[in-house]
Amino acid sequence: DNHNPFIMAAAVQVSNKMANLQMTGGSKDGKSTEGWVRTTITHSILKVRAEKVFNPELTGESLKEKLYMIVGTKPAYMKLELRDKDEKKICEIDDKQKLSSLPLKGNTAHVHVVDMDPHKTMLEFTDVSKVKKFNLSEEEYNKRNNTFRKWAQANLKGHYALKERERHTKAEQEQKVMDEERKLAGNIKKGDRCQLGSKTEFPKRGEVKYIGEIKGKTGAFIGIQLDEPYGKNNGSVDGVAYFTCPAKCGIFVRPSAVEVGDFPEEDLFDEL
Helix, strand or coil, X not given: CCCCHHHHHHHHHHHHHHHHHHHCCCEECCEECCCCEEEEEEECCCCCEEEEEECCCCEHHHHHHHXXXXXXXXXXXXXXEEECCCCCEXXXXXXXXEHHHCCCECCEEEEEEEECCCCCHHHHHCCHHHCCCCXXXXXXXXXXXXXXXXXXXXXXXXXXXXXXXXXXXXXXXXXXXHHHHHHHHCCCCCCCEEEECCCCCCCEEEEEEEEECXXXXXXXXXXXXXXCCCCCECCEECCEECCCCCCCCEEEECHHHEEECCCCCCCCCCCC
């Protein structure tokens, strides 16, 4: 596949090596390359900058065929530009136009390939987000032999035993916390008046509207409609509605953060 990025990279390296030989008095097919045009090649999409020498009698059409093997853009989708040392366009190179007829300074040229492919095929080689990532689950990885993990488990037993104990202890602690949160949630009912941040300078009051789990999260949560718009949502999380309330009045917290009791809605004008 001529569009394989690894093949294209190899082609550029080979082209550069051939160009260096030819520029230092080498030959091509037994013929001297003296007087040939030393050409710098760039591309509108790929970060390619190659150097090669071409016969001055070469036409734009033939040049496209040779450049195809370097940059990968099909000749039919190429537009060739002659550029100066400041990367500014001097003129376009027509298919029938010979290199010798171009306004060159000495025997050097900068040919810029403009990719006109409507499908933008070459962009696939520059956008890494389109490259399929290789993913392997922990279970699948553990089934494999000759992995670093298997080697380490056999040769670094003490280290892995310690890490395994730490993981086990952490998992037990997390499970204990989740169990305690579920137990606390069992003592809370929908409609209960509650307060958040009782020990802070500005506690928030509201009413319990939801008790349960949230999609994508583990453990129990309490959904509260706050009396004032100091929340984060309207009772929905990631497009899933758990209850309905005005915007910014909804909030979800762990049961341990909720204090249930006699917390009537405050009247801002009571102290006036």
